Amino acid sequence: MVDTRIPPVREMDIDRPCAARIYDAFLGGSHNFGCERAFAERLERELPDISETYRENRAFLRRVVEYLLAHGVRQFIDLGSGIPTIGHVHEVARRRTRDFRVLYVDNEPLTVAHSKPLLAGEPRAEIVRADCRDPKSVLNSPEAAELLDPAEPVGLLMAPVLHFIPDSDDPVALVETYRDALVPGSHLVISHLTGSHAPDEMRILAGHYAETADPLQPREVEWIEKLFGDFEVVRPGTTFLSDWRPEPGRTTAKQPYCLLHGGVARKH
Structure with missing residues (x-):
């Protein structure tokens, strides 16, 4: 069972790098501070071209959203969304259709403060x-009630958030709780850091994040694959993100580090 205690409210902290702003910095965004840019520079010196890992995740997210739209999904919940810029879910969706809704979720106060004006002109997002470790605060929020239809399928995006949830918070049971809340036809999307094939590089990455406001927990590929439970994993199955439905006819450059594993699964 998931611990029913409500997670503590996260306070604003601009002195330590946070995961959302680190991601933004690596993607070339402008919603980050000097501490995140300095973090990115240090990490890039130790792991050259590590920025490609962050871009790889965003490219995976884009392909996933396009796949889900093509299969009839019109509403999305993005847990641990970070700042919705640089080709995020609503930007991908509105290139394809006007019929979509996106609920972004993050517990970092400055991330949410930066995000609200960015979304002010988009009524569908x-x-x-809220803290994704407290599913009720997400699924029963006024924003969810206003934006989403609980009777319709949802694309639940956990890409990437679970490696920031420690074992003490039981991420396996947490994912099961979200799976149980989804109606048939919904899809679960996961990307997760792993050291299964690059343990030395993963140790370096985790070591750097240990100094931030968001330490991370890499996990084995087999552990990640079990998170989909009895959902039907869609082709090509769980894999390194760059190998998940690459765009036809486009040559995909080999990623310098195989650190992100994930996939998409459908609830019957």
Whole structure:
């Protein structure tokens, strides 16, 4: 069972790098501070071209959203969304259709504060300040009630958030709780850091994140694959993200580090 205690409210901290702003910095965004840019520079010196790992995750997210739209999914919940810029879910969706809704979720107060004005002109997308470790605060939020239809399928995006949830918070049971809340036809999307094939590089990455506001927990590929439970994993199955449905006819450059594993699964 998931611990029913409500996670503590996260306070604003601009002195330590946070995961959302680190991601933004690596993607070339402008919603980050000097400490995140300095973090990115240090990490890039130790792991040259590590920025490609962050871009790889965003490219995976884009392909996933396009896949889900093509299969009839029109509403999305993005857990641990970070700042919705640089080709995020609503930007991908509105290139394909006007019929979509996106609920972004993040617990970092400055991330939410930065995000609200960015979404002010997009009535089909909203961000809620909530902790994904407390599913009720997400699924029963006023923003979810206003934006989403609970009777319709949802694309639940955990890409990437689970490696920031420690074992003490039982991420396996947490994912099961979210799976149980989804209606048939919904899809679960996961990307997760792993050291299964690059343990030395993963140790370096985890070591750097240990000094941030968001330490991370890499996990084995087999552990990640079990998170989909009895959902039907869609082709090509769980894999390194760059190998998940690469665009036809486009040559995909080999990623310098195989650190992100994930996939998409459908609830019957």
